[in-house]
Amino acid sequence: MAAPELSSIDGHVAIVTGATAGIGQACAERFAAEGAKVAIVGRNRAAGERILGEIQNAGGEALFLAGECADAGDMREVASAVDDAWGRVDILVNCAGGFLDAPDIEDVTDEMWAKGLDWNINTKFLITREVVPLMKRNSYGRVVNISSVAGRTGSRNASLDYATGKAAVVGFTRRLAAELGPSGITVNAVAPGLVRSPRVERHSEEHLAQRAASTPVRRLGTPAELAHAILYLSTPGAGFTTGAVLDVNGGAWIG
Template identity: 40%
Template sequence: MFTSVAGRTVVVTGGSRGIGKGIARVFAGAGANVVLTGRDAAAAEAAAAELWKAGGGAVSYVLGDVASAADCARLAAEVLDRHGGVDVVCANAGIFPSAPLATMTEGDLDEVLGTNVKGAILTVQAFLPALKASGHGRVILTSSITGPHTGYPGWSHYGASKAAMLGFMRTAAIELAPQGITVNAVLPGNIVTEGLADLGEDYLRSMEAAIPMRRLGEVDEIGHAALFLATDEAAYITGQSLVVDGGQILPESPAALETV
């Protein structure tokens, strides 16, 4: 039985939808006080209301752009004013617009790296004093199998950003270890989120066929991985990445799945 995280304060950036919302739901269900961040007021308000109504810890939100140092400082100040401290920071905010390398603009690159990499670093920086004061500070990054393990056409900037997060993780883990703060990452594979419905049934079936477990992951399954990394029992784990993909990165080729 893991030590409860009930009563601890958890920040989930990009927590109003998709994987972030799944992470927030799992922590709230475990009794943590969860603060969502995002740029869309309507989405953040709706997500906070839904998750709090489901029971568990209190759920609220603060609006802001993680790519802005000033916004990150304000987010940290508002969360501290609201809860008095922060124990877990889930740097989850991320974007994944498609842009082929041949036509990718400087603006496309800046947008993805700004949110996914710069945003994660600025978020962690802003909450460092609170995480140190916590005595059991946890940083959990949402990276991806895309970049660190796989590639996908149109996502070279996205893949680069997710691989960069792991480079940040390793050095940050060394620097923050003396303060009792762990820094780890969860690497999701193909997960069912709101955006997948627009891709069509045939595309979803082809995605499932490439996964040894023959199904897409659920957002809460990423949330449970993050919850484990936030527990006291995971206090000696730092600088590590946990792949949650149903075995997607394992096959050498599609033929490897034809006989199972």
């Protein structure tokens, strides 16, 4: 059995962006069940309030902070609201991200390109910039950035801006890990494969079955499996792991 001081996040303060659905929601719920105080960050107020209520009804401690993660002012407010409420931040999970369509390059508009990078890399930079000084105060922190198998391979199903943004998440992670290691802060990335989140559930079952068939484990992942991997990287015991990319994609990374 792992020593509790290595595996427990009981009492830790966590911010999870993109926590109003899918992987981020599963992560917020799992962290709260493990005894962490969780700030749920997302744009959808109705979903955020509902998830907050569910966590509180289960005996957990949480806050819902509505915000656009690609907006610097909103992210400044999120960090200061968490600091005001709980006086520290131990864990930051940067989950907000996504894409809409995946056209060929000739049809990628300026707006799509800018939005893709905004959603998938700027969302990580803006909140991390605000949270790192709070982590430095305690010489401790765990940052987990959600990339994608699309940032690791030539995933033709993803949009060009998304694949580019998700590859940038890996560079951001490594560079920041090198900078923050001496401050007791680890920075790692998780690269999910196709996971049954609300975004993915919008595809036809036929399409999802085809995608599952081309994955070594022959199935899609679940948000709970991603939350489990993110939890490991968020524990004190993961302190010797930094700048890593954890492939939680059923082997899609190896083809």
